[in-house]
Amino acid sequence: MKNALKIAGIRLASGIAIPAAGLSGLATIGxxxxxxxxxxxxTTDVFQFFLVVVSILCLAMWCLVQQQKxxxxxxxxVNHQECLGLDGTQLLGYPSPAFIVFDQTKKKLAQCQSATGDYRIRDFSWVMGWHCEWREVEAVEMGGSARVVNATGMSVPTFQRTRRLKDFALVLTVADASHPTLRFPMSQRAAQEWCTRCNVLFNG
Structure with a gap:
């Protein structure tokens, strides 16, 4: 129970730290x-606001540094105990405390949980497939032109439907009947890069 709460707390902090650092950084500059x-x-109010956002920025950066450490x-x-050469520069899932790291030479990977220090070594054959996943959303946005609606010349803005892709993730299909898929949310660019990297790792 204690470990579960610790993992949940660190995962929450990791998820909040990056957007908090970005927003507080912009607010600090502004x-x-x-x-x-x-x-x-x-004024006193502006100075107090400045101190608050600087404090949030420092706290967010501290959380990220500790997570990286x-x-x-x-x-x-893991490399020392298992005699592996896991590449610590490519962590799938980071900055979440649960991530996967790879040793391409020995065809091994490690499922790591940095909140507790637990890990599990797998062969590359454990990964059966991978793909990018996303969600398509439709929205109505105001267009750049206006249209005339009557003889008086009154005009109203035009609206158009647009589609956007969001909630990108890399999904691994693994040889585990209880948890056959592992999903790692990330940006579109990161998901595409990891999909290419998986091709190199597992097919190279």
Whole structure:
């Protein structure tokens, strides 16, 4: 139970840390520029806001650094104990505490859980397939032109339906009857890169 709560807490922190760092970083830059460019913005409220976003930025960066240290330490430990050459620069699933790391030379992979230090070694044959996955959403957006609706010349904006792809992930199909698929959410670019990387790893 304790380990489960620890894993859930670290996973939540990892999921929040990156967007929190990005948003607080932008807010820090914006508030500092506002105070620097105009004396009217040098108020107590603006300064307090600046201190809050800087604190959030520092906390988010600290969480990311600690997560990176745990991941690198675990990979190094697995390499030492198992006499492997797992590539610590390519972690599938990172910055989540649950990730997979690969040794292309020995055709081995390790399922790692940096929150607890647990890991499991698998042969490459354990991975039966892989593919990119995404969700298509349709939205109505305002167009760039307007249309005239009556003789008075009154015009209204035009609307058009657009489709966007979101929620990209790399999905591994594995030889495990209880959990046959492993899903790793990521950006579109990262999903495409990992799909190509899997082709190199498992077919190279």
């Amino acid at each position: 508030s500092s520029l506002a105070m620097a460019l105009s004396s009217e913005n040098r 745990r991941a690198k330490s675990l990979v190094a430990s």
